[in-house]
Amino acid sequence: MKQSLQLKLGQQLTMTPQLQQAIRLLQLSTLDLKQEIHEFLESNPLLELDDDEATSADTTSIEAKTDRETNKDSTTNDHESGEEARLESEWTESIPEELSIDSNWDDTYQSSAAVSDSNSFDNDMDFESRNAPAESIQDHLIWQLNLTHMSDRDLEIAYAIVDCVQPDGYLSTTLEDILESLSVDLEELELDEIHAVQHRLQRFDPIGVCSTDLRDCLLVQLEAFQDHPLYKSTQNLISHYLPLLGSRDFVQLSRKTKLKDEALKEVIHLIQQLNPRPGSVIDEDDTDYVIPDVSVKKRNGTWQVELNNDALPPIKINETYSAMASTASTAEDVTYIKNSLQEAKWFMKSLQSRNETLLKVASCIVSRQIDFFELGEEAMKPMVLHDVAEEVGMHESTISRVTTQKYMHTPKGIFELKFFFSSHVNTASGGECSSTAIRAMIKKLVADEPAKKPLSDNKLATILADQGIQVARRTVAKYREAMNIPPSNERKRLI
Structure with missing residues (x-):
């Protein structure tokens, strides 16, 4: 191929730096934009905070006082002026005319700066506490472990168990695996020793932490209700019939536990007071604040x-x-x-x-x-x-x-x-209905459904069709899952 030079005229759109900046600022959230403004203030000396505009609202509110408030403020100011004069007189009299050469001013009079420094120190402490990193479940358990009297052997076992705790509070491995990993450093270690240490850790705050499964976790928490008249029945249900409770098969539960509906309802209410995820009490996530635009x-x-x-x-x-x-x-x-x-x-x-x-x-x-x-x-x-x-x-x-x-x-x-913004669903009359409105209708129907016989997705679709909204069963299921509403078999409850 022969190389040659050619001139070509054409038009194209290019984004200027100013336009790129405007588009970037447009898509920033309020918190990100506030950070962007502070960074720009630091980098560009020609830009500064407008303090006059920030205090204009306060000035307006002061000028809007009524005559009664003005008279009241005048009386208060006169009283404060007299009080200040009296304090100034006492302060002047309390200071000697001459101070010794080796004396300090603070030894004779405590200035307001000291009080201000004290308040500043308190504010700094408050700032540190509010901006400290979130505490993990391991940190919370180790803090309690350091306050507990244990032998060195038990402490090593306890630290190994705590290291295996997941954010939800359960162990990520079995006690047998922990035994195998510790057998190298601890001689003649037996599984009973690990069980004993785990038993003590499960009584730490939050109660039920370091458990291997849900049944073990709930039984540990249930010990706090030993004085309850249905304690034994609740313990029996958790120990043997927890899968039936998960599937909400109340008929089988009533037959196997030999409890009537009222007693079974009270047992289930007692179980619902327990926390199936004890580690969730220690929240590691930072709080995200929303500032409306x-x-x-x-x-x-x-x-x-x-x-x-x-x-x-x-x-x-x-x-x-x-x-x-x-x-x-x-x-x-x-x-x-x-x-x-x-x-x-x-x-x-x-x-x-x-x-x-x-x-x-x-x-x-x-x-x-x-x-x-x-x-x-x-x-x-x-x-x-x-x-x-x-x-x-x-x-x-x-x-x-x-x-x-x-x-x-x-x-x-x-x-x-x-x-x-939401998509639309056609109605029987030829109109359109928002998907957000359909979600609200489904939520309302579920809230008013019978307790013992919840509405299935197919039944919800039929009710919506009677109202003129043509929506498929799978669409109802998708909207229901988006709202974190469980299926009908999991919504069944006792009256």
Whole structure:
């Protein structure tokens, strides 16, 4: 092939850095955006926090006092002024005219700074306690183990058992495997010794931890109810008929345990007070906080959408630094200040564009789902990204970015904007019904179903069909599982 040079003209779209920044900020959640703003404040000296805007609300509330409050404050101020004068007089009299050369000021008078330092220390301690890493189940057990008197041999066995504890509180291996692993270091070790140490660990907090199976865990916790009149019956049921209880075969349970319905119901109620996953009490997961981006309130019969301005720190251009662009001594300083000023302006413009887009999309969602705010989930209308994109004049990808990890505070709770989008199911009358509304109907039907004869998925589909909603049984099962509702055989309960 012969190599040659050719000129070709064409047009293509390229994303500028400013547009890339605007798109990136648009898809960030409130917590991530707050972190992004703080990082930008640290890197760009032309941008600073707007303290005046942060305190404007307090100033407004102070100016809005009534005459009665003003008079009351005047009286209080006069009283406080007299009190301060009296304290100042006492403080002045308590200080000697001359202090010895080797004396310290704090020896004579304890300043408010010391009190402030003490409060600061308490605040630091509180900060450390609130931001300390979460405690694992092993840490919790080892802390109790260090407070328990044991021989060195038993301690080594206990540490080996604790190392095998899973987050749910159960052992991840058998006691025989633990015996095999410890036989190398401990001479003449027997399985009974491991059982004895396990027996002590199972009484640690939370009770039932270090158990090998569910039956063993429940029996250990049941020991706290030895004074219960049905303790023996409950112990017998857990020891021999736990699978029947899991399958909710109450007829067989009543026949084998020789308990009548009322007694069996009380036994089951006692078992339900036990924790099948004792390790869940020690939660290792960090709490995820949700900050709503917009709020919806009804004022004068109209639903209004507002941005949550308190979620993000207010920022502004530093006028002192921006004025240096004309007074800088070197060309490098002028270039740096101008570039930083341009970046700060683009950043603020991107934030403003994000807020405007978010408010526009949220207002569109509220206007289309007005029945949800008035009547509840059963009145939810089907809506997809294309519907909102067409109404606000944006691309579907933009709507997807806006509604991801963005939350709306409503009188019915806090919902992600994605919650209001759902597919549709055709009705018998030729209309459409939202899948969210169908889930709400299924949840309501399950809540009102007979206790001894729960509704099956096929029966739920039939009831929905009678209401004009054509939905298959497998679709009902999918919606039911999405709401963590167990199947009908597991929902059976005694009256």
